[in-house]
Amino acid sequence: MSDVTIKDIAEATGVSYATVSRTLNNRSGVNAATREKILQAAKDLGYRPNIHARSLKTNQTFTLALIVPDISNPFFSDIALAVNKTAYQYGYNTILCSTNWDPEIEKAQLKLIQDQRVDGIIFKPADRSPDLYLDLNIPTVMISNLVANGLSFIEVDNFKGGKDTAQHLIQCGYKKFSFIGGAKESRSNSDRLEGYRKTLEKHGYQLSEEKIRFGPFTIESGYQIIKSLMGTNDPPDCAFCGNDLIALGVFQYLVETGISVPEKFGLVGFDDVYFASLPQIQMTTVAQPRSQMGSMAVNTLIKRIENGSSSFVEHILLEPKLIIRKSTRNYS
Amino acid sequence: MSDVTIKDIAEATGVSYATVSRTLNNRSGVNAATREKILQAAKDLGYRPNIHARSLKTNQTFTLALIVPDISNPFFSDIALAVNKTAYQYGYNTILCSTNWDPEIEKAQLKLIQDQRVDGIIFKPADRSPDLYLDLNIPTVMISNLVANGLSFIEVDNFKGGKDTAQHLIQCGYKKFSFIGGAKESRSNSDRLEGYRKTLEKHGYQLSEEKIRFGPFTIESGYQIIKSLMGTNDPPDCAFCGNDLIALGVFQYLVETGISVPEKFGLVGFDDVYFASLPQIQMTTVAQPRSQMGSMAVNTLIKRIENGSSSFVEHILLEPKLIIRKSTRNYS
DNA sequence: TGAACTGCTGCAATTGGTTGTAATGAAGTT
DNA sequence: AACTTCATTACAACCAATTGCAGCAGTTCA
Structure with missing residues (x-):
């Protein structure tokens, strides 16, 4: 008692x-x-x-909120792990919000979070409409390279990830490029696409509009999109996917229909979640340092909270790393 | 503002x-x-x-705590998703605690959680020592079939999962059984072992002590344990694993060393996390209804919270389901 | 006419802490 | 003996809500 x-x-x-x-x-x-x-x-x-009595007077709750689109996605659960652990080390609790990629839920959760008077927010938004979030009066670190005043952010250089992928696929000798993305509104997703597209064009290759597709960041979506793409009269011979789950769905379709990977079709994912490295999968993918992102987000946030004032804005862009495995051709 | x-x-x-x-x-x-x-x-x-001013007077916070050993484990992150979603529907926030299987962190988190005056706790403990948790004065639902007064619990019938697995492996014709478990202290883990062992014995088979191994619930651990087991002078020809991650590590080792699955070696996991069904994996495993467990836990908990009094204790034991795929022999 | 009742509203205590300011008292100074 | 000085401690306001009780009109009924 x-x-x-x-x-x-x-x-x-x-x-x-x-x-x-x-x-x-x-x-x-x-x-x-x-x-x-x-x-x-x-x-x-x-x-x-009694925390509540105390924070009534002090306006401090020693609680952070983590808002992600889908906690069951291994990319986000890895981030959550790092955030939770780091926050705990600083003596902070973590409130979790999984928004199901739904901007409405995001908005509602954001309100609840503010009512809770959390000390800080780590926020991976589902889409790119920053206008909704700009009136936050709570220190926030975005996991997304939104350029908005007063908000810190931390993310991987998605543009570079797309660029590296394009160069790799070109080197491998693939010719008919496609992009199988996640949600169209996702900022990170479109940055990857831009890096990819621009680099292809720079090398004289086309990425035609009908070979750019979007859908949810799921295995199922990857499966459906590649199925549709392969049914056209000019099917691609390689794909850069918005994340590893999508790539896995694509892989699944290719295996089922007997299209050999990497010989006939090259495949690159994004994130490097743990299954990408399984011997049965061996997916070429662009790695993001998830744990580091999570703990850096907390570090940045707590620095901001404890230094008071919102003058302390950090923009951190981490290096992605192309990891070449067996879903793309060996060009050595 | x-x-x-x-x-x-x-x-x-x-x-x-x-x-x-x-x-x-x-x-x-x-x-x-x-x-x-x-x-x-x-x-x-x-x-x-202002939530804090309100809860100071009302003693209600509309916040639940979810304590799990490892949020990056897909089994727990699926539960977390369901918990978070269901709690949100009831208007409750979720505080997340990932304890890294460490009873010390568990204890510390439990204290923090109580200080926060959460309305309820959903708790998957790392080990079986219930004495630590019995003085909880907050409504709690355990995800673990602990028989302790005043605590509700919800879990899958692990004993039956072990039993079904044993019967299946026997039917497939495997002879030299092994058990590659997770943490020795884990209650669910040992229940699975008991169901497995007793059923084997009932059918006249031995499960010798040196073929029962424990380790963390990770891919790496599965890999190391099977490696060690196969190095003995009486290696097993099948294994029942504490969860799918362990089974995946075992699978990985077998593929690397050229031991054919399922012909030479039968493999059964537990949980049925999403990768178990991938075409490249096709793992036979015992499925747990994770989403259902998460949402039922919240339903049970909120019923208890809103009905006041702790008189309302529910013990829910869900049916596991053996899903036969390609990592065990076809015996039709 | 006065009592009882109605619906609506305000007063002030309460929740469990934090914190500025004033009071206390002992020791040291003149 | 009176006056500072200092460390220590008590008083009471404050934080932002909730809530029991009382008050206050206006209406109904005996």
Whole structure:
């Protein structure tokens, strides 16, 4: 039972609430003997502070919110793990919000979060409409390279990821390029596409509009899109996918229909989630340092919270890393 | 800025705080016209209630805590998704704690959670020592079939999962059984082992001690354990694994060393996480209804919270389902 | 006419802490 | 003995809500 209040301790030791409060907060100005007596009483009675009473006065909750589109997606659950762990080390709790890629839920969750008076927010938005989020009066780190005033962000250089992929596919000798993306509105997704497209064009290759497709970031979506693409009269011979789940769906379709990978078809994913490296899969993909992203986000956020003022804005762009495995041709 | 308080609304409309409070809480006894005026003012000023002030008085926080050993494990992240979603539908927030299978962190998190005055806890413990958790004065649903007074639980019938697996492996004609488990202390893990062992013995087969191994619930651990087992002078010809990640590690080792699955070696996992069904994997495994477990846990918990009193204890044991794929022999 | 009742609203206490300011008292100074 | 000085502690306001009780008109009924 944590119904023990500061008042009970005050009564038990014969001092005022104020003295107890100061003692428990390690403030100076309390006699050593008194302090000792109070701490002992607090321990004996099993005192636990009431966070809500405290934050009513101090406006601090030692709670962060993590908003992601889908916690069951291994990319986000890895980030969540790192965020949770790092936050815990700083003494912060984590409120989780999985928004199902739905901007409406995002908006609603954002409101709830603000009501909760969390100290900070780590936010991976589902889409690119930043206008919704700009009036946040709580320190926020975006996992997305949104350029918006007052918001820190941290993300991988998606453009470069697309660029590296294009160069690799060209080197491998593939000719008919396609892009099988996730949600069209996703900023990271479209940055990948841009890096890919521009690099292809720079080398004299075309990425025609009908070979650029979008859908959810799921296995199922990858499967359906490649199926549709292969049914056209000018099917691609390689694909750059919005993430590994999509690539896996594509892979699945190719295996089923007997199209050999990587000989007849080259495949590149994004994220490097753990199954990409399985011996049965061996997918070429662009790795994102997920754990690092999660812990850096917390570090950045807490620095901002504890330094007060929102003057402290950081923009961190991490390097992606193309990992060449067996779903693209060997060109050595 | 949500610095608008009930007081501001009272001033703007010329009524007392009490009336505003009653209006916003949909209490009866407020004149329709006054109510309208207040609601309008609240909207105009952008009023958002201060959760902490409210819960100080009401002792309700509309927050649940979810404690799991590892959020990056797809089994738990699927549960987390369902919990989060269901809680949201009831208007509750979710605090996430990933304990890294560490009872110390578990204990510490449990304290933090209690300080937060969450309304309820959904708790998948890392080990079987229930004594640590019995003094919880917050409604709790365990995801684990702990028989402890006053605690609800919900879990799959792990014993039956082990039993079904044993019968299947016997039917397939395997002879030299092994068990490659997760953490030794894990209750669900040992229940699976018991169901497996007892059924084998009932059919006249031995499960020798040196063929029962434990380790973390990871791919890496499965790989190392099977490696060690195959190095003995009496290697097994099949394995029942504590979960799918372990089974995947085992699979990986077998593929690398050219031991054909399922002909020479039969493999059964547990959980049926999404990669188990991939065409390249096709793992025989015991499915747990993860989403259902998550949402049922929340339903049960909220029933308990809203009905007050802890008299309402539910013990739910769900049916596991053996899903036969390609990692065990066809015996038709 | 006065009592009882109605619907509506305000007062003020309460929740569990934090914190600025004032009071206390002992020691040191003149 | 009176006056500072200093550390220590108590008082009470404050944070933003909720809520029991009382008050206050206006209406109904005996």
